[in-house]
Amino acid sequence: MLKIENHWFTPSDEVEHIACPKNTQLFDRGQPDTIVIHYTAGKNGISSAHYLAKDNVKASAHLVLDRSGKIIQLVPFNTISWHAGKSSYAERSGFNNFSIGIEIDNAGILEKTGDMYKSWFGKKYTADEVVKATHRNESTERYWHTYTEEQIDTVQLICEKLMDTYPTIKYILGHEEIAPGRKQDPGPAFPLNKLRTILLDSRQESGSDKFANAIGFVDVDGLNIREMPSVNSDTVAEPLPEGTKVRIQAKHNNWYKVTAEIEGWVAADYIAFNE
Numbered sequence: 001m002l003k004i005e006n007h008w009f010t011p012s013d014e015v016e017h018i019a020c021p022k023n024t025q026l027f028d029r030g031q032p033d034t035i036v037i038h039y040t041a042g043k044n045g046i047s048s049a050h051y052l053a054k055d056n057v058k059a060s061a062h063l064v065l066d067r068s069g070k071i072i073q074l075v076p077f078n079t080i081s082w083h084a085g086k087s088s089y090a091e092r093s094g095f096n097n098f099s100i101g102i103e104i105d106n107a108g109i110l111e112k113t114g115d116m117y118k119s120w121f122g123k124k125y126t127a128d129e130v131v132k133a134t135h136r137n138e139s140t141e142r143y144w145h146t147y148t149e150e151q152i153d154t155v156q157l158i159c160e161k162l163m164d165t166y167p168t169i170k171y172i173l174g175h176e177e178i179a180p181g182r183k184q185d186p187g188p189a190f191p192l193n194k195l196r197t198i199l200l201d202s203r204q205e206s207g208s209d210k211f212a213n214a215i216g217f218v219d220v221d222g223l224n225i226r227e228m229p230s231v232n233s234d235t236v237a238e239p240l241p242e243g244t245k246v247r248i249q250a251k252h253n254n255w256y257k258v259t260a261e262i263e264g265w266v267a268a269d270y271i272a273f274n275e
């Protein structure tokens with residue numbers, strides 16, 4: 001059972017923390033709105049996690065997932081990590097500023113040698129760990145390391161938990177989509193489209209309901225609470241003090257209808273989640 005407390009998954013048999021003190025910059029208000037999926041192209045999950053946590057490495061990620069589905073968290077979810085690099089999609093660039101990065105332990109592209117398949121770092125894999133497929137950015141088939149069922153299931157659980165905790169999240173993208181040509185991960189062995197169908201389409205059908213019942217906190221020193229979602233509308237009470245816990249009832253443009261001691265509308269920019 002995954003639980004988020006103060007922007008970290010609670011440690012358990014399935015969750016480990018590794019400190020990554022180089023990442024200290026918090027996301028702007030309203031971010032993150034995207035989850036970016038990667039593969040590590042490394043030897044194993046724990047070695048990739050330790051590498052990404054190093055002070056002298058100019059890369060990192062929020063999460064690394066090993067082959068068993070175990071989660072290693074490096075960076076809290078309210079903090080920017082360095083997983084996207086030079087990236088752009090739908091007229092935005094620099095996706096580190098908008099996204100949570102999940103690195104999945106997977107060797108990536110493999111070369112066939114005899115009966116075996118070899119990774120760039122020289123490890124050999126048998127045919128049952130290999131899929132021949134065409135990448136979405138390419139036109140010919142190549143060999144790709146498969147993901148384990150545990151990894152695919154756990155990625156879905158992680159995304160569900162993140163989207164429940166951070167209602168700002170509304171996109172799931174592959175690194176290959178925000179850095180096409182430069183990056184191939186997570187590649188065709190990962191069921192990215194299916195994940196989006198399961199997680200995003202069902203939520204979009206319920207529209208603004210995805211905000212309903214989320215718990216937020218006032219993130220400004222005194223937040224006006226109004227009768228209607230407009231700055232011209234009368235306030236219904238004294239401004240809500242910073243830290244006031246509110247339950248989101250509905251969203252309209254850039255306003256949330258919230259219940260605190262009193263019900264009314266507040267500017268969405270000044271509500272934080274999971275603090």
Ligand SMILES: [Zn+2]
Nearest residue numbers: 038039175185
């Ligand atoms: Zn990547």
